Amino acid sequence: MPELPEVEVVRRGIEPYTAGWRVERVEVFDPRSLKRHPGSVADFIGALEGRDLLAAVRRGKFLWLPLADRDPRQSEALVCHLGMSGQILLGDHPEQFGPLLRVALELSGPDGESITWGFVDQRLFGSLAIDTVVETIPGVPAGRGSDDPGIPSQVAHIARDVLDPAADLSAIARSMRKKSSGIKRVLLDQTVTSGVGNIYADEALFSTRLHYDYPANRLSQSRALDLLSAVGGVFDRALEQGGTSFDWQYVNVNGQGGYFSQSLNAYGQDGQACSRCGRIIVREAFMNRSSFRCPRCQPRPRVR
DNA sequence: AGCGAGCCCTGCGCGC
DNA sequence: TGCGCGCAGGGCTCGC
Numbered sequence: 001m002p003e004l005p006e007v008e009v010v011r012r013g014i015e016p017y018t019a020g021w022r023v024e025r026v027e028v029f030d031p032r033s034l035k036r037h038p039g040s041v042a043d044f045i046g047a048l049e050g051r052d053l054l055a056a057v058r059r060g061k062f063l064w065l066p067l068a069d070r071d072p073r074q075s076e077a078l079v080c081h082l083g084m085s086g087q088i089l090l091g092d093h094p095e096q097f098g099p100l101l102r103v104a105l106e107l108s109g110p111d112g113e114s115i116t117w118g119f120v121d122q123r124l125f126g127s128l129a130i131d132t133v134v135e136t137i138p139g140v141p142a143g144r145g146s147d148d149p150g151i152p153s154q155v156a157h158i159a160r161d162v163l164d165p166a167a168d169l170s171a172i173a174r175s176m177r178k179k180s181s182g183i184k185r186v187l188l189d190q191t192v193t194s195g196v197g198n199i200y201a202d203e204a205l206f207s208t209r210l211h212y213d214y215p216a217n218r219l220s221q222s223r224a225l226d227l228l229s230a231v232g233g234v235f236d237r238a239l240e241q242g243g244t245s246f247d248w249q250y251v252n253v254n255g256q257g258g259y260f261s262q263s264l265n266a267y268g269q270d271g272q273a274c275s276r277c278g279r280i281i282v283r284e285a286f287m288n289r290s291s292f293r294c295p296r297c298q299p300r301p302r303v304r
Numbered sequence: 305a306g307c308g309a310g311c312c313c314t315g316c317g318c319g320c
Numbered sequence: 321t322g323c324g325c326g327c328a329g330g331g332c333t334c335g336c
Contacts (some may be wrong), residue, residue, distance in 0.1 A: 124314070285306085
């Protein structure tokens with residue numbers, strides 16, 4: 001569900017409750033939400049209770065909370081991935097988060113106040129884990145939200161997203177153009193660039209008038225850069241509107257949805273007129289998912 | 305090596 | 321009303 005803009009909205013929502021805050025108590029209601037944690041449930045709880053949070057950092061769709069060192073030789077972070085249906089909600093007590101609450105954290109703040117974090121996830125594709133932090137390029141922040149170059153090992157293979165000031169867009173464009181796959185598959189490959197999911201891929205392709213199955217290696221460098229620029233543009237606009245909400249599945253930490261669904265030009269618009277040319281937007285299966293495109297603005301490539 | 309299929313899950317809305 | 325089916329914003333692993 002959540003793509004980069006939605007995860008960034010969540011990151012901004014929890015950021016005020018990281019530095020200066022301490023995890024007092026952890027409750028795990030469903031161990032399946034810890035499937036990316038390398039140890040047991042008890043190990044997860046033991047590794048987190050009593051720890052001080054330092055920041056809320058995001059790269060692509062991955063979020064992590066660096067923890068103050070318990071062992072100076074080994075830094076750790078709480079890694080969160082929301083999967084298709086994950087939410088982080090803030091409240092006063094776990095009971096308010098409903099039956100899909102999987103994990104709750106009780107935090108205490110610098111002035112003795114307390115808050116409860118609820119990790120809510122219908123489909124259980126999301127996860128929480130304590131992970132070790134590995135070094136990346138010295139002096140270059142690993143993601144948005146901290147100047148620290150360290151990154152959790154589970155996130156190390158994820159490429160920088162286009163909103164990352166340290167992202168080398170020319171290099172990303174070149175790596176895209178080495179692939180023979182359809183361009184949408186490449187956009188969704190989080191090791192090429194991150195944060196793009198089904199919605200924003202379709203929006204960026206619409207904006208650039210590209211068919212999802214256009215071979216990536218047939219793009220010129222400037223066309224590939226145009227596409228990355230379109231990805232950044234749609235991310236920025238979605239962020240301004242609080243992200244894309246179709247239903248209760250995506251909400252910010254206060255339970256409120258975003259408004260970008262009203263600005264979508266392609267995703268979910270099948271049967272509607274193209275905002276550019278008036279032709280009817282179609283929906284097609286690609287990669288076992290739905291893709292939406294304008295048949296006139298984004299024609300099928302002549303040869304594949 | 306790179307690609308594509310399959311799998312991990314639950315719940316909602318629709319048509320019969 | 322009730323059931324079965326298709327569908328949903330993601331990512332990892334395993335074959336070929």
